[in-house]
Amino acid sequence: MSPRLVPLSLISAAIIFTTPAAAQRAQSADCAMRDSARFGEHLGIEESVHARFHVEIAADGLDLPWGMVFLSSTEALITEKHAGCITRANLETGHLTPLQNAPAVYGKGGAGMLDIELHPDYRTNGWIYFSYSIDTEAGTTLVVDRARLDGDSLAGRERLFTVRPAVRDSDNHHGGRLALKDGYLFITMGERYDLKEDAQGLDTHHGKVIRIFDDGRVPEDNPFVNTPGALPEIWSLGHRNPQGMTLNPLTGVIWEHEHGPKGGDEINIIRRGVNYGWPAITYGREYSGEKMGNGLTRMDGMAQPVYYYIPSIAPSGMDFYTGDAFPGWKGNLFIGAMAKTHLNRLVLEDNRIAREERLLGDFNWRVRAVREGPDGFLYLAVDEGLILRLRPAGIDEQ
Numbered sequence: 065m066s067p068r069l070v071p072l073s074l075i076s077a078a079i080i081f082t083t084p085a086a087a088q089r090a091q092s093a094d095c096a097m098r099d100s101a102r103f104g105e106h107l108g109i110e111e112s113v114h115a116r117f118h119v120e121i122a123a124d125g126l127d128l129p130w131g132m133v134f135l136s137s138t139e140a141l142i143t144e145k146h147a148g149c150i151t152r153a154n155l156e157t158g159h160l161t162p163l164q165n166a167p168a169v170y171g172k173g174g175a176g177m178l179d180i181e182l183h184p185d186y187r188t189n190g191w192i193y194f195s196y197s198i199d200t201e202a203g204t205t206l207v208v209d210r211a212r213l214d215g216d217s218l219a220g221r222e223r224l225f226t227v228r229p230a231v232r233d234s235d236n237h238h239g240g241r242l243a244l245k246d247g248y249l250f251i252t253m254g255e256r257y258d259l260k261e262d263a264q265g266l267d268t269h270h271g272k273v274i275r276i277f278d279d280g281r282v283p284e285d286n287p288f289v290n291t292p293g294a295l296p297e298i299w300s301l302g303h304r305n306p307q308g309m310t311l312n313p314l315t316g317v318i319w320e321h322e323h324g325p326k327g328g329d330e331i332n333i334i335r336r337g338v339n340y341g342w343p344a345i346t347y348g349r350e351y352s353g354e355k356m357g358n359g360l361t362r363m364d365g366m367a368q369p370v371y372y373y374i375p376s377i378a379p380s381g382m383d384f385y386t387g388d389a390f391p392g393w394k395g396n397l398f399i400g401a402m403a404k405t406h407l408n409r410l411v412l413e414d415n416r417i418a419r420e421e422r423l424l425g426d427f428n429w430r431v432r433a434v435r436e437g438p439d440g441f442l443y444l445a446v447d448e449g450l451i452l453r454l455r456p457a458g459i460d461e462q
Contacts, residue, residue, distance in 0.1 A: 095149035095162035100124045102450075103158025109457045112409065113421055114392025118461075122443065122453040123153045123160060129445035130432055131179040131194070137438040142445065143194065145176035150194060152216060153451060155437075164217040167209065170199040173235030174254070174305075178206075181242045183278060191278070193224075193249065195240040203232035206240055208251055210278075224249065224280035227269040228295065231256045241309040243318055249278045250299065250318060250334070252306035260343040263302050266294035271342060273306065273320065273334050275299035287337030302340035302366060308382035308399060309334070317415070319370075321379045321399060324348035325356060329376045330369035331399075333415060341366035347374060371410070371417040378403030381433035387440030389456050398442065400431030407431055407444065 100123045107119040128145035135141060140153045141163075148169030152161045169177045175197030183191040190212040198207055205228070211221040237254030244250070255263040255271030263271025266288055274297045276282055288294035306322040318334040328348025332340055345360045347369075362368065373379075381400040385393045397417075399408040406425040411418050424431075430447035437443050442454040 094127055094147040095144070095151070095166070097162065098125055098160050100158030100160065107427070107452075109461060110424060110454075112392075112423055115390045116457045116459065116461075117390070117454045118457050119424070119427075120453050120455070121158075121450055122155050123158050123451040124449055125160065126151065126445075126449045126451070128176070128432070128447055129449065129451060130177065131181075132433045132435050132443065132445050132451070133180050133182050133192075134435070134438050135182075140437075140443070140451070141180055141192070142451065143177040143180050143196075145178065146171035148177045148196070150177065150180065150218070155451075155453075161216050163213075165211075165221070166218055167196065167221065168198070170197045170204050174238045175204055175235050176238075178238065178240030179242045181244055183210075184244055192218075193242055193244065193278075195242055195251065197238050197240075200230050203230035204235065205230035206238050206251075206253060208242065208249070222280070225251060225274065225276055225297065227253050229268060231259065231270075234258050237305040237323075239303075239306050241307060241320075243309045243311050244278060245311050245316070245318065247278055248283070249276050250274065250309065251276075252303065252309050252320065252322075254305035254322075255303070255342070257305075260304070263304065263342045264339070264344065266291060266298060266301065269295055269297065271301060271303045272298050273300040273303060273309075299336060300334055300338045300340060302338075302342045302344070304330075304342045304346075307380045310382045310384060312384050312397075313386055314384070314395060315415075319382065319384075319397065321382055323378060324372070324376055326351050326353065327374040327376050328356075329373040329379050331371040331379075331397075331410075331417065332367065332369050335367075339366050340369075347372045348376070370415065376403055377401035377406075377408060378430075379408070380431065381435075381445070383434045383436055385436055385442065387436055389440035390442070393442075398434045400434050400444065400446075402430040402432065402447070405429055405431070407434065 102124045105121045127147035130145040131143040150163045178195045180194045208225040211218040236257035239252040239254040241252045251274040262268045289296045308321040321331045325348040328346045397410040405428045407423040409421040433445035444452040
């Protein structure tokens, strides 16, 4: 039976556009058609425990590429964080075409044009989902829209969700990762850094994972729909700044990761109504080195992470590998690392992290997004403005 719906009066800003404040920036002039000067450049052959692979440039000249999704085996849509672009990348030529009619974006610090995903039935309905930051009279906040492609333009854009409340004087911890599953849209939201206690409050979207229908409606079976004072879109709470979320296609379970403070980056399995503890419990410390709060790592009623990192790797982006090009990586979870500048490969046993391998560390790239392509190759977006392709190398190739 399909879940019943919450009355429209409880839906937060679904399909209603926020009027931008005077400070709102239009799409940047940097969103221009261009060619990748380094397209096809071969950067070497790297070794993994279970793979040997070429590293090559599929596109370059991007402004902080943050989100990436594939339209086909030859084309991807890439978000450029601070420039505010959604750019179509031809992976056969390196040509970059910014989409027209993109919304105005507030791009500064942790804010900007963030994640992008296709609806699972994209070939039928054409919906593209994207998250980005806006500036309003009340402050900055995160929104999620959907639109369709009309040539190289966005058409029929709809506002699905607006994070409440907006915050003035903080550009950090906007979260912004998206995942779609079984007709639902999941959205991560950070606690805006200075408002860490918001992660434990049900009257704010800060520090939460949100669950709505893929058209913006609120499901009545969300865990806090009938809790007085709670925002009905909340699915889980106690998160710091989640910048990775993906569906494990082998199990249907949603995985998430989030930044800790000084140490304590977490990987979690996201479940209905669960409190993941921030800031009451954490394996990290204040940036000063002092204990965070009471220095607790466990508390009744709060979930433990599946895995955590000390020191922090500053994770961003994540994807499960299911392709055939790298059989030794099948079922592995890949995560980008920005502070420790590598590609993090995790081997799972059931829902436990059994082993970890760190790849590409010698390049010192801040890996922002990781996606498996339709060709079975692995693609990375790095802060240095590159889209990288990892493809298998033969045992005798040099």
